[in-house]
Amino acid sequence: MKAHLTPSNQSTVRRQNRRHVLQCVIDADGTASRASIARETGLTSATVSSIVTELIDSKLVKNSGRASSTGGKPATSLRLRTDRLCIGALIVRRHTVRAAAVNLRGEVVWERPIHRSPSVVGISDIRAAVVGLLENQPLALLSIGVDTPGALNGGVILESVQMQLNATDLAAALADVTSVPIHLINDADADGLREFSLVGSEDRSLLSISIGLGIGAAIVIDGVLHRGPHSVAGEIGHVRVDFTPEAPLCNCGNRGCLEQFASLPVVLGLDADADYLLDSPGFDADRLSERISEPGLAEKLDRSHRILAATIITICSTLDIATVAIGGDAPLLGESYVAGLRHYCELWQPVGSVPLQLRLTAGPLVMPFRGASEHALRQALDVTWG
Numbered sequence: 001m002k003a004h005l006t007p008s009n010q011s012t013v014r015r016q017n018r019r020h021v022l023q024c025v026i027d028a029d030g031t032a033s034r035a036s037i038a039r040e041t042g043l044t045s046a047t048v049s050s051i052v053t054e055l056i057d058s059k060l061v062k063n064s065g066r067a068s069s070t071g072g073k074p075a076t077s078l079r080l081r082t083d084r085l086c087i088g089a090l091i092v093r094r095h096t097v098r099a100a101a102v103n104l105r106g107e108v109v110w111e112r113p114i115h116r117s118p119s120v121v122g123i124s125d126i127r128a129a130v131v132g133l134l135e136n137q138p139l140a141l142l143s144i145g146v147d148t149p150g151a152l153n154g155g156v157i158l159e160s161v162q163m164q165l166n167a168t169d170l171a172a173a174l175a176d177v178t179s180v181p182i183h184l185i186n187d188a189d190a191d192g193l194r195e196f197s198l199v200g201s202e203d204r205s206l207l208s209i210s211i212g213l214g215i216g217a218a219i220v221i222d223g224v225l226h227r228g229p230h231s232v233a234g235e236i237g238h239v240r241v242d243f244t245p246e247a248p249l250c251n252c253g254n255r256g257c258l259e260q261f262a263s264l265p266v267v268l269g270l271d272a273d274a275d276y277l278l279d280s281p282g283f284d285a286d287r288l289s290e291r292i293s294e295p296g297l298a299e300k301l302d303r304s305h306r307i308l309a310a311t312i313i314t315i316c317s318t319l320d321i322a323t324v325a326i327g328g329d330a331p332l333l334g335e336s337y338v339a340g341l342r343h344y345c346e347l348w349q350p351v352g353s354v355p356l357q358l359r360l361t362a363g364p365l366v367m368p369f370r371g372a373s374e375h376a377l378r379q380a381l382d383v384t385w386g
């Protein structure tokens, strides 16, 4: 029987084709032509030409010189435009808000000086950052990604122990400031997406564990960030790992949470607002890396490694993931931090499982806005830099 496309199916197909064509332009980095895209996607030349015209009209793509040709008339190459549209990116932490605009190639074109708050950052701080972004970034905003700790769903912060927020509709709170779509992404997911975008993995799957003031995981399977039907996949920081009555009390109100054994303040014997930590005014990466080798921390560090290794092995065995990146602030502690974790992951490798490849991410100081902006790009255009 011949299949008939309904108008809604046709528009879905058109949207998917548009995404494929735009992704080809991004991946080829200035060398794609209409003909090469047709070969790559299997679409007809007429369909590719029509979609390219649409992308040019939308200020996303431009004609750019001549592409190399296999003979005959030289083809016109296509390139992303970087002079018209941009993506806003906010990084919201317990005591800081950072804001930047990135162009469609992911390059920062504007950045606001870091805003520090002596008390826990609130909606007014985030609002001021968005206003600053709207007033100062040089291009037209396509969407805004907000990287923040907590369980999130769409534009709503469901629960954030670190930010002391719950059931807060951030997108609604910013609606009178801007109509640009706001896309929230959990800090651990942003970290994982950034790592996947910058480094990737051989089989396009990755478990990223962010360790800092809190602990969270990002799960990327076949290049797609897995959030789950309730948008809380990877919220492992408040999973109980000590079931004894004397298990330490967590600031979430429960006892024995993973964060009480493996977050950096606990491992390093610091309070939650210590100036060793990245979002504190006195932060100094060298002091933090020196701290890890101080005598007296060995026992806590070893305990955290054992508990984290068991957690990592369980997640990887469940989801068949072989590559693990340790991110958050932990990469600032250096290779010696991850060595202990790698030791237990190798020692306890389950029978019949794939050996885990454990690495540190590039750390929070390298392209910090990539996670939020990659998320906003994916939400706005359904394409990716990674």
Ligand SMILES: [Zn+2]
Residues within 6 Å of the ligand: 237, 238, 239, 250, 251, 252, 253, 254, 257, 259
């Ligand atoms: Zn807890």
